Each structure stands twice: as C-alpha cells, then as structure tokens.
Amino acid sequence: MAVAKSLSPGWFDNIAIGSSIPRDLRIHRTHVAEGGGRIVGFITHTTVDDKADIKWIGVEPGSQRKGIGSELYAVVEDELRRAGVREVRVETVSELTEYEPYERTRAFYEKMGFRVEKVKKTISEDTGEEFYMAKYVKALGPEPS
Numbered sequence: 001m002a003v004a005k006s007l008s009p010g011w012f013d014n015i016a017i018g019s020s021i022p023r024d025l026r027i028h029r030t031h032v033a034e035g036g037g038r039i040v041g042f043i044t045h046t047t048v049d050d051k052a053d054i055k056w057i058g059v060e061p062g063s064q065r066k067g068i069g070s071e072l073y074a075v076v077e078d079e080l081r082r083a084g085v086r087e088v089r090v091e092t093v094s095e096l097t098e099y100e101p102y103e104r105t106r107a108f109y110e111k112m113g114f115r116v117e118k119v120k121k122t123i124s125e126d127t128g129e130e131f132y133m134a135k136y137v138k139a140l141g142p143e144p145s
C-alpha cells in the first residue's frame with residue numbers, strides 16, 4: 001500500500017487507495033519487487049477460465065524506468081503461460097483522455113506487447129468526471145521451444 005499511495009493522486013484515485021487496492025491485495029495473486037530491504041513495486045492479477053486480468057501494477061516514482069515493472073510483468077506472464085492461460089488483459093486510461101501520466105503507462109503496456117482491443121466511455125465514481133478507458137490485450141502463444 002505504501003507503493004500505491006506513492007502513486008496517488010497521479011494514477012490511483014481515492015477509491016482505489018481507500019478500498020479497491022487494499023481489498024484486491026488480499027484476494028488477487030500478488031507479486032512484489034524488493035529493493036534496499038523494502039517493497040518498491042507490485043502487480044496483482046486474477047484469472048477467469050483461460051484468460052487473465054492484470055488488476056493493479058505500480059512502481060514507486062523514484063524506482064521507475066529501471067526495468068522493475070517489466071520484471072514484475074515478466075514473472076506473471078511466465079506463470080500464466082505455464083498454467084495454460086492464453087490471453088492477458090488490462091484496462092487503463094485511453095489516449096482519448098488527455099492526461100500525461102497515463103501516456104507513460106500506455107507506453108509501458110505497449111512495450112510489454114499489449115494492443116488496444118476496445119475503448120469505452122466511463123464515469124469516475126470518485127470525481128464524477130467522464131473519461132475513456134482502453135482495454136488492452138495480449139495473446140500468449142505456447143512457450144518458444
């Protein structure tokens with residue numbers, strides 16, 4: 001939660017910090033990255049049938065762009081492939097909503113091999129503002145031999 005809080009208000013809103021993330025950290029499968037004796041990043045996911053949803057990912061601001069997010073995602077993707085999961089999905093703020101911090105988030109997912117499948121208009125429960133969410137997907141083929 002300290003990492004999640006370090007990314008609020010830039011990325012995570014009050015509902016995410018106050019209820020969604022603390023709840024999901026208890027229920028979803030969660031991996032963390034450690035550095036200097038403390039947690040500096042985390043990722044959570046769930047699965048439904050042969051599909052997986054990345055629900056939350058975060059790396060504290062001072063540790064970003066050092067490969068930690070890539071490493072966290074790689075661990076999850078490897079685990080999912082081995083378990084026979086065939087598709088990974090993640091939702092994030094679309095480019096139709098101008099907001100610089102999420103340009104970096106989308107650059108990250110695109111580098112991880114995700115592509116936009118669809119975009120929908122949403123209303124923030126926290127602020128009542130309208131924004132666009134993009135659903136990104138990545139197909140997982142069999143492991144290269």
Ligand SMILES: CC(C)(COP(=O)(O)OP(=O)(O)OC[C@H]1O[C@@H](n2cnc3c(N)ncnc32)[C@H](O)[C@@H]1OP(=O)(O)O)[C@@H](O)C(=O)NCCC(=O)NCCS
Nearest residue numbers: 057058059064065066067068069070092104105107108111
């Ligand atoms: C998204 C996030 C988890 C990525 O973690 P990270 O450790 O910073 O990412 P990495 O260092 O592994 O970056 C991997 C690639 O993503 C892209 N990327 C990451 N940060 C970027 C940035 N600030 N600008 C442009 N591209 C970026 C780059 O292609 C990068 O590869 P490169 O450094 O070789 O060019 C992290 O930036 C973060 O916590 N963001 C805020 C929270 C968030 O957006 N969560 C998701 C909400 S849906």
